[in-house]
Amino acid sequence: MGTAPAVDPTAIPVWNVGDVAVHRVDEIPLPAATGPWLLPDATPDVVAEQEWLRPCFADDDGVLHIDSHSFAFTLGGLRILVDTGIGNGKERANPAWHDLNTGFLQRLTAAGFPPDSVDLVILTHLHADHVGWNTREADGEWVPTFPNARYVTSRAERQFWAGYDLEEAREQMFRDSVIPVEEAGLLDLVDVPAGGVDIVPGLRLLPTPGHTPGHVAVALTSRGRTAVITGDCVHHPVQFAHPGIGACVDIDPERSEASRRALLDSLAGTEALVLGTHFAPPTAGRVVSHEGAYRLVPVPADAC
Numbered sequence: 001m002g003t004a005p006a007v008d009p010t011a012i013p014v015w016n017v018g019d020v021a022v023h024r025v026d027e028i029p030l031p032a033a034t035g036p037w038l039l040p041d042a043t044p045d046v047v048a049e050q051e052w053l054r055p056c057f058a059d060d061d062g063v064l065h066i067d068s069h070s071f072a073f074t075l076g077g078l079r080i081l082v083d084t085g086i087g088n089g090k091e092r093a094n095p096a097w098h099d100l101n102t103g104f105l106q107r108l109t110a111a112g113f114p115p116d117s118v119d120l121v122i123l124t125h126l127h128a129d130h131v132g133w134n135t136r137e138a139d140g141e142w143v144p145t146f147p148n149a150r151y152v153t154s155r156a157e158r159q160f161w162a163g164y165d166l167e168e169a170r171e172q173m174f175r176d177s178v179i180p181v182e183e184a185g186l187l188d189l190v191d192v193p194a195g196g197v198d199i200v201p202g203l204r205l206l207p208t209p210g211h212t213p214g215h216v217a218v219a220l221t222s223r224g225r226t227a228v229i230t231g232d233c234v235h236h237p238v239q240f241a242h243p244g245i246g247a248c249v250d251i252d253p254e255r256s257e258a259s260r261r262a263l264l265d266s267l268a269g270t271e272a273l274v275l276g277t278h279f280a281p282p283t284a285g286r287v288v289s290h291e292g293a294y295r296l297v298p299v300p301a302d303a304c
Contacts (some may be wrong), residue, residue: 012024012025012107012110012111013281013282013283013301013302014301014302015227015273015275015284015299015301015302016302017073017220017221017222017225017226017227017273018221018222018223018224018225019222019223020073020074020075020202020220020222020227021073021074022071022072022073022220022227022275023071023072023073023111023112023113024069024070024071024275024283024301025069025070025071025072025081025104025107025108025111025113026067026068026069026104026107027067027068027069027070027085027086027100027102027104027133028067028068028085028086028100028102029065029066029067029068029280030066030067030068030096030278031096032063032064033096034064034066034096035063035064035066035236037248038066038235038247038248038249039064039235039236039238039239039245039246039247039248040248041242041244041245041246042064042236042238042239042242042245043062044061044062044063045062046062046238046242046245047062047063047064047238048062049241050238050241050295052295052296053237053238053241056280056281056282056298057236057237057238057279057280057296058238064236064238065280066235066236066278066280067278067279067280067281067283068085068086068129068278069085069277069278069283070082070083070084070085070104070108070133071083071229071275071277072108072111072112072113072118073220075200075202075203075220075222076200076201076202076203078119078120078200079113079117079118079119079120080118080119080120080121080122080203081108081113081118081120081121081122081146081149082121082122082124082218082229082277083122083123083124083130083131083229083231083277084121084123084130084131084132084133084134084145085104085129085130085132085133086100086128086129086132086133087100087104087131087132087133087134087135087136087177088100088101088102088104088132088133088136088137089101089137090128090132090173090176090177091172091176092128092169092172092173093169094128097128097129097132104133105133105136105145115145115146115147116146116147116148117148118146118148118149119148119149119150120149120150120152120199120200121134121146121149121150121151121152122152122153122199122203122205122216122218123151123152123153123157124153124215124216124217124218124229124231124232124277125153125157125211125212125214125215125216125231125232126153126157126158126161126174126178126212127212127232127249128169128170128173128177130231130232130277131173131177131178132177133145134146134151134177134178134180134181135176135177135180135181141180142175142176142177142180143180143184144180144181144184144186146186147184147186149186150186150188151181151186151187151188152187152188152189152190152199152205153187153188153189153190153214153216154189154190154191154192154205154207154214154215154216155189155190155191155192155214156191156192156209156213156214157212157213157214157215157216158187158189158214159189159214160212160213160214160251161174190205192205192206192207192214192216193207194207196219202220202221202222203218203219203220204218204219204220204221205217205218205219206218206219206228206263207259208231208233208259208260208262208263209252209255209256209259210233210250210251210252210253210254210255210256210257210258210259210260211231211232211233211247211249211250211251211256211259212232212251213251213252215231215232215233215259216231217229217230217231217233217263218231225271225273226270226271226272226273227272227273227274227275227284228263228267228272228273228274228275229275229277230263230274230275230276230277230279231277232247232277232278233256233259233260233263234260234263234264234274234276235247235276235278236276236278236279237276237279237285237295237296239260240264240287240290240293240294240295240296241290241291241293241294241295242293243257243260243261243264243293243294244257264287264294267286267287268287268288268289268294269287269288269289270286270287271286272286272287273285273286273299274286274287274296281301282298282299282300282301283301284298284299284301285297285298285299286299
């Protein structure tokens with residue numbers, strides 16, 4: 001088998017969805033140990049059965065490739081960011097997330113989205129690797145990175161964690177990455193009914209609960225074209241072939257699987273572009289039926 005194609009670390013991949021250019025803003029590739037921890041049922045033998053996963057999404061030894069990145073785009077004049085990654089300088093229990101020093105904000109700016117220009121931040125859920133750049137450190141305090149933006153997540157998500165017995169690591173994440181946004185009056189909670197809810201024209205939150213109770217996927221539509229950003233409803237393309245493979249941190253594994261199957265079924269055979277929040281390059285593709293389940297047909301990005 002071949003090796004994954006080299007990726008230009010300065011390139012900013014872009015997919016065009018109608019009139020909308022969706023930029024992938026890279027934070028960091030996650031270490032090889034992430035796969036066995038996060039998706040323990042995605043064993044090397046299971047991964048090896050799916051030749052289409054290699055070389056981009058897994059290597060010849062069945063090691064999964066998993067990344068941390070965000071998506072940024074302009075829609076209806078609003079500059080929008082979906083999920084904010086792990087963040088720099090955060091105290092985290094996971095060594096792969098602890099005290100990072102990445103060039104995420106520089107890449108975001110290079111993509112044309114300097115922090116002060118962002119109007120809307122969509123948070124698919126409130127996990128540490130999706131909210132980290134909500135804030136940055138300034139004069140020893142955590143302050144909103146996007147001071148002119150409204151941060152949006154589902155009401156069910158925030159209410160769940162408000163009533164949850166948080167362990168210290170998660171309390172720390174809320175202290176440094178969620179509460180400062182709330183105290184600044186920038187966090188908006190929205191009700192997400194079964195059919196989804198429009199945030200602005202062309203941008204819709206789709207309920208995909210299970211990984212967390214209020215988890216949402218994000219659909220954007222322009223000129224009849226649609227793209228769906230998965231969040232953690234799907235962590236890795238191996239779950240297309242095996243939707244029953246869940247994450248070790250799923251709050252409700254059965255509901256998570258049901259949401260994943262429903263989302264993939266709704267997209268299979270359509271022209272909708274799927275953008276995986278943790279998918280390694282090429283990151284995006286279309287869902288097709290395959291051997292009683294699904295597979296991802298990659299759609300390469302352009303670069304700017």
